[in-house]
Amino acid sequence: MQRTYVMSNSVYRRILKLRNAERILCERCGKEIKPGQKVMAKLSRGKFKYYHKECYESLWLDL
Numbered sequence: 001m002q003r004t005y006v007m008s009n010s011v012y013r014r015i016l017k018l019r020n021a022e023r024i025l026c027e028r029c030g031k032e033i034k035p036g037q038k039v040m041a042k043l044s045r046g047k048f049k050y051y052h053k054e055c056y057e058s059l060w061l062d063l
């Protein structure tokens, strides 16, 4: 299961709280995902992984 959306401030803060983290890192490039950016959230083994939308698309191009 996966979905694309623009990370809003409220969703951003909710994810940080859930993860008890200070920031969300893209699984592909390792850089921070910030509110206002387009992200891809992918559910894997009960956990969401987050990617920049562009990074996620380039991930598939590599395969």
Ligand SMILES: [Zn+2]
Pocket (backbone or CB within 6 Å): 026, 027, 028, 029, 030, 031, 051, 052, 055
């Ligand atoms: Zn990225």
